Amino acid sequence: MPYLPRDVTFFEVLRAMNETRPFKLVFLLEISKFLWGEVLWGSAEALELMVAEGTFDFLDSSPTIRIARSRNYGWARPPDFD
Numbered sequence: 907m908p909y910l911p912r913d914v915t916f917f918e919v920l921r922a923m924n925e926t927r928p929f930k931l932v933f934l935l936e937i938s939k940f941l942w943g944e945v946l947w948g949s950a951e952a953l954e955l956m957v958a959e960g961t962f963d964f965l966d967s968s969p970t971i972r973i974a975r976s977r978n979y980g981w982a983r984p985p986d987f988d
Contacts, residue, residue: 917961920964921964924964924965925964928965928966929965930965930966930967930969930970931962931965931969931970932969932970932971932972933949933953933969933970933971933972934972934973934974935949935971935972935973935974936973936974937973937974946971946973949971950971953969953971957969
């Protein structure tokens with residue numbers, strides 16, 4: 907299952923950055939079209955769990971996940987998600 911970083915230092919840096927200037931956190935995933943469903947589903951699930959645990963309480967809004975096409979697989983554009 908995909909995971910998001912849980913390194914304490916990573917979140918300390920994000921917290922300090924947000925105190926200096928608030929921002930919207932977006933995780934950008936570059937994945938192949940053959941794995942997009944599995945990776946997106948697992949990553950969204952991991953993100954929801956971390957939000958529920960309060961990991962991102964220092965942000966004004968919850969982080970999101972965006973998908974970028976993988977240059978290795980020649981996508982014209984990523985699939986649509988709803």
